[in-house]
Amino acid sequence: MQISRRRFLASAGALGATATASVLAQPVRPLPFLITTQSDALLPKASGKRVVICGGGWGGVSAARHLKKNNPGIEVVLLERNPLFFSCPMSNKWLVDVVDTNYLTWSYLDVASKYDYRFIQTEVLAFERDRKRVITAQGHVDYDYLIVAAGIRYNYEAWFGDDRRAAEYTRARYPAAYIPNAEHFVLKAGIQGFKGGDLVMTLPPPPHRCPPSPYERACLIASLFKQNKVKGKIILLDPKDSPKPITEGFQEAFSTLYRDQITYVPKAVIQEVDPFNKRIRTTAGDFRFDHSILMAPHQAGDMAWKAGAIGRNAEGRLTGWAAVDPLFLNLREDRDVYVIGDAVGIVSPQFSFYPKAGHVANAHARIVARYIADRVAGKAPKAALPDNLCFMMVNTAPREDIAVRFRYHLDDQGVIIQEQIDDNLRRDDLVSEDFQWASRMYEDMFG
Secondary structure (H helix, E strand, O other): OOHHHHHHHHHHHHHHHHHHHHHHHOOOOOOOOOOOOOOOOOOOOOOOOOOEEEOOOOOHHHHHHHHHHHHOOEEEEEEEEEOOEEEOOOHHHOOOOOHHHHHHHHHHHHHHOOOOOOOEOOOEEEEEEEEEEEOOOEEEEEEEEEEEOOOOEEHHHHHHHHHHHHHHHHHHHOOOOOOHHHHHHHHHHHHHOOOOOEEEEOOOOOOOOOHHHHHHHHHHHHHHHHHOOEEEEEEEEEOOOOOOOOHHHHHHHHHHHHHOEEEOOOOEEEEEEEOOOOOOEEEEEEEOOEEEEEOOOOOHHHHHHHHOOOEOOOOOEEEEEEOOOOOOOOOOOOEEEEEEEEEEEEOOOOOOOOOOOOOHHHHHHHHHHHHHHHHHHOOOOOOOOEEHHHHEEEEOOEEEEEEEEEEEEEEEOEEEEEEEEEEEEEHHHHHHHHHHHHHHHOOOOHO
């Protein structure tokens, strides 16, 4: 039997009144099972080696699963503030109902139970690396090895400085939806309820999460507008001189499929954003909007900052990204702390950053899980490199994708070299490969 929210709240109120009367009739007793301070231990000391993973995105979940696969004797603890996993990869398709919500969501508790690791829903507040300790909202957890899978944060400060009101207003009204999951639902409602006018999308400067995905999002929204005969224009403000990666494939989609729906504006570096008056000033001109998707610049997620993982450039300024050993992904000054996925900083003078994509996060997780398992077993880890594969849907009627693949190898000087292969020809067989890729990834993380 399904229970409505109204019935549930009414029942809860009745139960609450009964419980209150019962409590008043009882003597007051301490509740030792409740953690009352952040200094209390959330877990007892581990009997063996313990790995604590902070962040339950693609990297964090993959790391937990593969650590237990490589060495079942390692105690693995995953800390994540969200109650359910929500996948950013494939979410652009969800925005226009190509896939449903169940396709993107998974139970942390179910997968933790299946693979015998511990999931704790909590907020990570701080790190005491000298004591090898993570401080959470529920108490502290000690570790032998730490994996920080921090994802990204929006650098609204680049637009608004210390004006928190403008930042919060922007995130609430015009969310970027690159951090799961509440803002995805706001964005979807805004897109599907759009009645017409100018929808302006600002693209963040590189590096940012999933480089080709803003262009895919623009195409899918344009496809929705086209099918529903919405009299609206998507104005895509890109700080780059052309769509990258998959340049030709996106350019062809813009000009052939969505000539009446998409206006692509290159070299549009943001100079000022006024969300209250719906105005944006850029190096390519000024724009007003009826609705907007405002993607601020990206940085490593908050946990990477709290962990003291952010690097500095030659001038001593913070880079906004974690400084790691390019091959082993541990902090240079702390080899027991690893950073994986989107938060990772520069790894090569040739291409600078790995693509900040779910595929790379999963690859990093599997690599670091093996590194740690080898170290626990007393072995010296052998360096490994990730790969990356991204499919982007550009049409829904008929469904057609384009794609890009990245391969990595070491040159004679030990520098990581990137090879990029764009597949610009949109076609339906890539859609099948797209969903097969997602199935493989989900199987690898959740079984």
